[in-house]
Amino acid sequence: MSNPLLESSDLPLFDRITPADVGPAIDILLARASEALETVTAPGFPAQWQAISAVLDVATEKLGTAWAAVNHLNSVADTPELRAAYNQVLPKVTEFWTNLGADERLYAKYKAIDPASLNKEQRAAWDHAMRGFVLSGAELQGAAKERFAQIQARSAELAQKFSENALDATDAFAYYATAEELDGVPADVQQAARAAAEAEGKPGFKLTLKMPCYLPVMQFARSSALREKLYHAYVTRASDQAEGEAKRFDNTEVMKEILALRKEEAQLLGYANFGEVSLVPKMADSPRQVVDFLRDLARRARPYAEKDVADLREFARKELDIADPQPWDWAFIGEKLKEARYSFSEQELKQYFPAPKVLAGLFKIVETLFEVSIRRDEAPVWNSSVEFYRIEREGQLVGQFYLDPAARKGKRGGAWMDDVRTRWLRPDTHQLQTPVAHLVCNFAAGVEGKPPLLTHDDVITLFHETGHGLHHMLTQVNDRDVSGIAGVEWDAVELPSQFMENFCWEWDVLKHMTAHVDTGEPLPRALYDKMIAAKNFQSGMQTLRQIEFALFDMLLHTEHSPADDFMPLLARVRSEVAVLPTTAYNRMAHTFSHIFAGGYAAGYYSYKWAEVLSADAYAAFEETVLPDGSPNPETGRKYRQSILEAGGSRPAMESFKAFRGREPQLDALLRHQGMAQA
Numbered sequence: 240m241s242n243p244l245l246e247s248s249d250l251p252l253f254d255r256i257t258p259a260d261v262g263p264a265i266d267i268l269l270a271r272a273s274e275a276l277e278t279v280t281a282p283g284f285p286a287q288w289q290a291i292s293a294v295l296d297v298a299t300e301k302l303g304t305a306w307a308a309v310n311h312l313n314s315v316a317d318t319p320e321l322r323a324a325y326n327q328v329l330p331k332v333t334e335f336w337t338n339l340g341a342d343e344r345l346y347a348k349y350k351a352i353d354p355a356s357l358n359k360e361q362r363a364a365w366d367h368a369m370r371g372f373v374l375s376g377a378e379l380q381g382a383a384k385e386r387f388a389q390i391q392a393r394s395a396e397l398a399q400k401f402s403e404n405a406l407d408a409t410d411a412f413a414y415y416a417t418a419e420e421l422d423g424v425p426a427d428v429q430q431a432a433r434a435a436a437e438a439e440g441k442p443g444f445k446l447t448l449k450m451p452c453y454l455p456v457m458q459f460a461r462s463s464a465l466r467e468k469l470y471h472a473y474v475t476r477a478s479d480q481a482e483g484e485a486k487r488f489d490n491t492e493v494m495k496e497i498l499a500l501r502k503e504e505a506q507l508l509g510y511a512n513f514g515e516v517s518l519v520p521k522m523a524d525s526p527r528q529v530v531d532f533l534r535d536l537a538r539r540a541r542p543y544a545e546k547d548v549a550d551l552r553e554f555a556r557k558e559l560d561i562a563d564p565q566p567w568d569w570a571f572i573g574e575k576l577k578e579a580r581y582s583f584s585e586q587e588l589k590q591y592f593p594a595p596k597v598l599a600g601l602f603k604i605v606e607t608l609f610e611v612s613i614r615r616d617e618a619p620v621w622n623s624s625v626e627f628y629r630i631e632r633e634g635q636l637v638g639q640f641y642l643d644p645a646a647r648k649g650k651r652g653g654a655w656m657d658d659v660r661t662r663w664l665r666p667d668t669h670q671l672q673t674p675v676a677h678l679v680c681n682f683a684a685g686v687e688g689k690p691p692l693l694t695h696d697d698v699i700t701l702f703h704e705t706g707h708g709l710h711h712m713l714t715q716v717n718d719r720d721v722s723g724i725a726g727v728e729w730d731a732v733e734l735p736s737q738f739m740e741n742f743c744w745e746w747d748v749l750k751h752m753t754a755h756v757d758t759g760e761p762l763p764r765a766l767y768d769k770m771i772a773a774k775n776f777q778s779g780m781q782t783l784r785q786i787e788f789a790l791f792d793m794l795l796h797t798e799h800s801p802a803d804d805f806m807p808l809l810a811r812v813r814s815e816v817a818v819l820p821t822t823a824y825n826r827m828a829h830t831f832s833h834i835f836a837g838g839y840a841a842g843y844y845s846y847k848w849a850e851v852l853s854a855d856a857y858a859a860f861e862e863t864v865l866p867d868g869s870p871n872p873e874t875g876r877k878y879r880q881s882i883l884e885a886g887g888s889r890p891a892m893e894s895f896k897a898f899r900g901r902e903p904q905l906d907a908l909l910r911h912q913g914m915a916q917a
C-alpha cells in the first residue's frame with residue numbers, strides 16, 4: 240500500500256491524500272526525524288553545519304512538508320474524518336518541534352560549530368538558531384533553569400485564564416431590547432437579535448457584546464441610553480468595574496501575575512525587563528527606540544486627530560443636536576458624518592472588479608515590477624477551482640503557487656499565504672529546491688453566470704497575500720532557515736504585503752484593472768475620488784488610538800513595576816496621547832488579549848512600525864514614477880534585490896537601508912493617510 244504523504248513527488252499529492260494516510264505517515268516521519276536528531280547529537284557526530292543539515296534538516300523537511308500538506312487540507316477541505324486524523328497527530332507534531340527547539344544536546348552541537356566555517360547565509364541561520372536556544376533558557380543552570388520552566392508553564396496557564404475571563408465576560412452579558420430602543424439599527428442586525436431572543440423563548444431583541452452586534456448598535460442605534468448601557472458593559476468586561484455577578488471574571492490579578500512573571504523571566508535571561516527580551520529577535524533595537532518612534536508619530540498625527548474631533552463635535556452639534564458628546568456617542572456621530580460626506584455603495588463599486596480582470600491586473604504589475612512572467616501550470620489540487628501558476632525569469636523556474644480564491648463549505652474563512660516548501664540548496668542532493676506557496680482567499684462566487692465580483696477590500700486582500708507570496712517565492716537565498724519569509728523579523732514581515740496594498744489605491748493601476756461586469760467600462764474617476772476620501776476618514780484619530788495601545792504596551796513591559804497598579808500608567812498614556820475623553824470606569828486593558836494572551840507583548844507597536852516601512856518603501860516608487868504613470872523598473876529591481884530576495888538572511892534594517900539609502904521615515908505613511916500639508 241503506498242502512502243501519498245511518503246512518496247517522493249515533486250509537489251504534494253493533494254488529490255490523493257486521504258484521512259487514513261495521515262496517522263501512519265506522520266508517525267513514520269516523526270520517527271525518522273527523531274532518529275535523525277539522535278544521529279546528529281551522538282558524541283562522535285561532526286559539529287559541522289552542512290553535515291548536521293544533511294541529516295537533521297533533510298528529515299525535518301520531509302516531516303514539515305508532509306505536515307504542511309495535511310494542515311493545509313485541514314484548512315481548505317475540512318471533513319470530520321480529516322479533522323479527527325489531524326487532531327490525533329497534532330499534539331505529537333507540536334511536541335516534536337517544541338522539544339527540538341529546546342534539545343540541549345543539539346544546542347551543544349550547534350555551539351561547537353566554528354562560526355568561521357559558515358557562509359553568510361548559514362551564519363545568519365546559525366545565529367537565529369543559537370538565539371532561539373538561549374531565549375528558551377538553554378544557558379540556564381540548576382535552580383534558575385527549573386524556575387524558568389515553572390514560569391513558562393504558569394504563564395501558559397495565566398494566558399489561558401485571561402482569555403477565558405475575557406470570553407466568559409463577553410458571553411455573560413445580554414440585554415433584551417425593545418423595538419423602539421433599536422431605532423436606527425440595520426434590519427439584519429435586528430433580525431439576528433430577534434432570532435436570538437426567540438431561541439430562548441424571550442420577548443424583544445437579544446443584544447450582546449460580540450462584535451457583529453455591539454459594533455452596529457454603537458454605530459447606528461439612535462438611543463444614546465442604549466449605547467451607554469452597552470458601552471458600560473463592554474469597557475468594564477473582565478474587570479473590577481463590571482456589574483454584579485460579572486465581577487467574577489476580573490482579570491486584574493491574572494494580569495499582575497503575568498507581568499511579574501515576564502519581568503522575572505527577563506531577569507533570569509539577563510535583561511532588565513521584558514520589553515528588552517521581546518525586541519531581541521525583532522527589527523526595533525530597544526524599547527527607547529520604539530517609545531520615541533511612537534511619540535514622534537503621535538506628535539505628527541495629533542493636529543489631524545484634533546481636527547477629526549473638532550469635525551465630529553461640530554457635526555454633532557449642528558446636525559444631530561448633541562451638544563456635549565459622551566464616549567458612547569463618538570461611533571454613532573462618526574458613522575453619520577461618514578454617510579453625509581462620502582456615501583457610495585460597495586455594491587456599485589463591486590461591479591467594476593470582476594475577478595479575472597483583477598487577477599490579470601495584479602499579474603501584470605508583478606511581471607513588470609519584478610521582471611518575471613507568470614503562467615498557468617499543472618499540479619495535483621484539492622478542489623477543481625484551485626489554480627496553479629509558475630513564475631519564471633528568462634525561462635528559468637523561480638517559484639510556483641496555488642491560488643485558491645473561492646469561499647466554499649469546509650474551508651476556513653479569511654485569507655492567508657502559506658509555504659508549501661522553501662527555497663533551499665539541499666545538502667543531500669545538492670539540487671536547488673524552488674519555493675512553492677499557497678495563496679488562499681475567500682471570495683464570493685459569481686452569480687447568474689457572471690464572474691466573481693470582488694469588493695475593494697477583497698482586492699486589497701489579494702494584493703496583500705500576493706505580497707507575502709512574492710517575499711517567499713522571489714528569494715535568492717539558499718539556506719532554508721533564512722530564505723524567503725523564514726527568519727524575517729516579526730515586526731518587518733508585513734512590509735512586502737502592505738507594500739502591495741498601495742497599488743490598489745492608484746488611479747493609474749485601477750483604471751486598467753477595472754471593467755464593469757456588464758458594460759466593460761473602467762472605474763469612473765468620481766467614484767475613485769470618493770473611495771480615496773473615505774479611506775482617510777478619521778485617520779488621525781485612529782492613528783492616536785493605535786499609539787495609545789502600543790505605548791501602554793511598551794511602557795507596561797519596561798518602566799512599569801509589576802507590583803504596582805497599572806491603571807495610573809494607562810491614565811498617564813491616555814492623557815499624553817488620546818484626543819477623546821474616556822470614562823473613569825473604562826477598563827479596556829482587561830481584555831487586551833494581544834498582549835496578555837497573544838504573542839504581542841511589548842510588540843503591539845509592530846502594526847504601526849510595519850506600516851511606516853511599507854509606506855516608505857512604496858514612496859520610492861512614487862518618487863521615481865515614469866511619465867505615463869507606470870512604476871520605474873529600476874526601482875522595482877532595487878526593491879526586489881534589496882528586500883524580497885534577501886529574505887531573512889540579514890537584518891531587515893540592513894535590507895531597508897540597502898533599498899532606501901537611509902533609515903525609515905514617517906513622512907510617506909502620514910502623507911498616504913492624508914496627514915500631511917498639501
Ligand SMILES: [Zn+2]
Pocket residue numbers: 703707733736
Ligand atoms: Zn499579512
